[in-house]
Amino acid sequence: MIQIQHLSKVYQTKEKVVKGVDDVSLDIETGEIFGIVGYSGAGKSSLIRCLNLLETPTSGTILIDDVNLTKLSGVKLRQARLKIGMIFQHFYLISQKTIFENIAFALQAAKMPSNKIETRVMELLEMVGLSEKRDVYPAQLSGGQKQRVGIARALANNPSVLLCDEATSALDPNTTMSILRLLKKINKELNITIVLITHEMNVVKEICDRMAIMQDGKVIEEGQVYDIFSNPVQPLTKEFISSVVSYEIPDTVMSTLAGTLVKITFKGEVAMEGVISDTMQKYRVKGNFLHGSIEYIQERALGIFLMELQGECDEVEQAIAYILEQNAQVEVIRQHV
Template identity: 50%
Template structure:
């Protein structure tokens, strides 16, 4: 659906060239939710704005649904942009227009018939749960409701792609979760390809299928969210995983145990139905190994339940090795820390 090839973007700051994107290669499949995570200044906002050419790349190609946008004149580019919706961190609503008028705005620009506009506005407001707010103004809405209007407006033109530029950053955690649930529902109902940027790993973990980590204008790590989250390779990725993994507490616990003598400490990862099965208890019982839990969590990554336990084994060396081997034979991911 989306292919970025050797994408580069330079800015001129005080007469000097400042690279923002340094040769991005990226493919996003039709119907997936792809997340791009990075710190401020890493290039993520520039990257997403290059996808619809709100920022024109210095070099490289942006191919959306088979069309290279960088080769289009302004008229044809505007036509292609109707297939790419976008929502923003600060909503970008027309303050003097009602909710219904905001949703209708792109359709009026496209000179659609009034009856078609009215029908589409009603349909979009029902999709985002704002049917009763059609005649209100943005100032009368909460932050979450404003973002729902932004989503309805972005979807009014029946786009194939929805770009989300820090769409939940201005919202409280509860409202963020409701907006993420709405985006996931829209993705499933409409088969819409969604690209979102964020600096919050919670957002990526909640709804994304794949993720790219951007740092210094480069994609430094990319893959399925489960793989990237559970086995982060790059230091930047590891920082983001710590947002939701309590890694600082884990390091303190491990340091404490190591300081008290020679220890065997494991990180055991459970995926899918394994998460709810007593595999660890059964293994330790069968091998006669004493263990204690230093840290543990059970959560979900989009539709997949997962768990991670950090445990200390209290058996002798032979018992501990047998316990580790048995856990691995039973399909668990086991890392000796």
């Protein structure tokens, strides 16, 4: 388990003092994939670099498996860092070394006996699907393959925590998905805790269990990914989610609508039921679908629909009340005109 308690990181520039991380407290459970989302400058990279003390926190405490990293130094800190792997956006492979040698370098630095290094490197290459690339150089690999090497290197010393700093930002969408599937596989097979920094909500939606949104060095919202997607609270969170699930209606269409415009959110099994058709049959209301989809987050359905409801005001109100009774959320965007 990772426990971050009142963590702050302050940077002193010539002009001013900048709070990169501002009194952040988070608990990340063992074996979960936790996403930290924010725009550039939000403090998310400073936070993740504090987790393995690449950045020294100004104040606060970091405990990993009950070990207080902020109290360690020298040999003890180096030993603790061996249990924290890290992968980066730009790979940072040694161009003059083969793929085998890049991964072996991490094991040599940890003073693994030379007679065990080859076996371990081949295990790691098998894990990331690059066994046939052991003797090639980084320049001969695609971006996705380079990141797979970075993952293998980060896992070399059997860490309990894997930190991912914008690990897919330099990759195309298809390659991103393959890397995310690999991370999910590693998480399940090794029960390794993954902390993933990103500005891409699609990444969080795909593999994370829980998430936090950062702004100006602070955590402004956190919770289960499904709960945040289905009921975001903060304006910034809503903005991020709209980049994945957008329901904007063109003004030319809006100007033609005379009925009541509603946004209906169905969670879990309710998303798969015929609530809307039941409502139309039960009440003298016509429904005009304007936008909608069913997303699958953490293997749970989340249905969001924009509809125009046409009919007498009392019938529309009764229809909305009925939908609410079916454990759906209804937001009236514009009343009947």
